Ligand SMILES: Nc1ncnc2c1ncn2[C@@H]1O[C@H](COP(=O)(O)OP(=O)(O)OP(=O)(O)O)[C@@H](O)[C@H]1O
């Protein structure tokens with residue numbers, strides 16, 4: 001479960017104070033597929049970075065999979081990032097000097113999986129995302145959609161509890177975007193993975209999730225069934 005209560009993230013730049021998240025509340029149950037929409041600057045990435053363990057709250061509580069992210073140590077946070085969550089970015093963020101297969105292997109290396117098992121698991125995942133025949137390509141030798149498929153395989157290879165994605169289709173054309181989202185959603189469904197997808201695209205939000213939330217000035221509200229996105 002993901003639970004946030006009175007969650008606040010304040011940035012202080014000189015004398016200017018920005019409440020990127022302001023006493024926000026959120027509950028997402030295990031296995032739920034959710035989307036967050038909202039205007040630019042509303043605080044979506046700020047929330048995702050907190051959930052990803054890349055940033056810490058200024059105040060309030062944030063609990064993911066029974067771990068208090070507002071309280072855990074640096075080492076526990078590294079472990080959390082490796083095992084509990086998988087992250088997908090708009091700009092793919094693959095390691096440029098490594099092949100598709102090696103990129104998918106990275107989380108397995110970090111979790112100490114031995115060489116042979118690692119290659120096998122990474123290859124299985126590349127096959128699952130339809131890229132077996134591109135396994136030896138570098139990211140620069142792949143299309144945007146293919147790079148995002150590699151990133152999806154990399155995010156899921158350690159079987160995380162939660163997938164977090166910030167505008168995962170922002171750099172892709174409409175057709176590829178919809179293929180990528182259905183791939184990601186069907187994998188999350190098969191594995192029972194909770195997902196939180198940030199998007200500014202109402203159509204993507206509706207099709208990729210069971211529940212949608214709207215972020216407005218650092219506060220979150222669930223979108224009702226009849227609301228037009
Ligand atoms: N590192 C930072 N330092 C200071 N202010 C920041 C920082 N990061 C974000 N902000 C501010 O916090 C607010 C929320 O930013 P955030 O990146 O979460 O928005 P967003 O909803 O993801 O927007 P977009 O749709 O454009 O990606 C904005 O007003 C932004 O200017």
Ligand SMILES: [Mg+2]
Nearest residue numbers: 044045046166
């Ligand atoms: Mg953002």
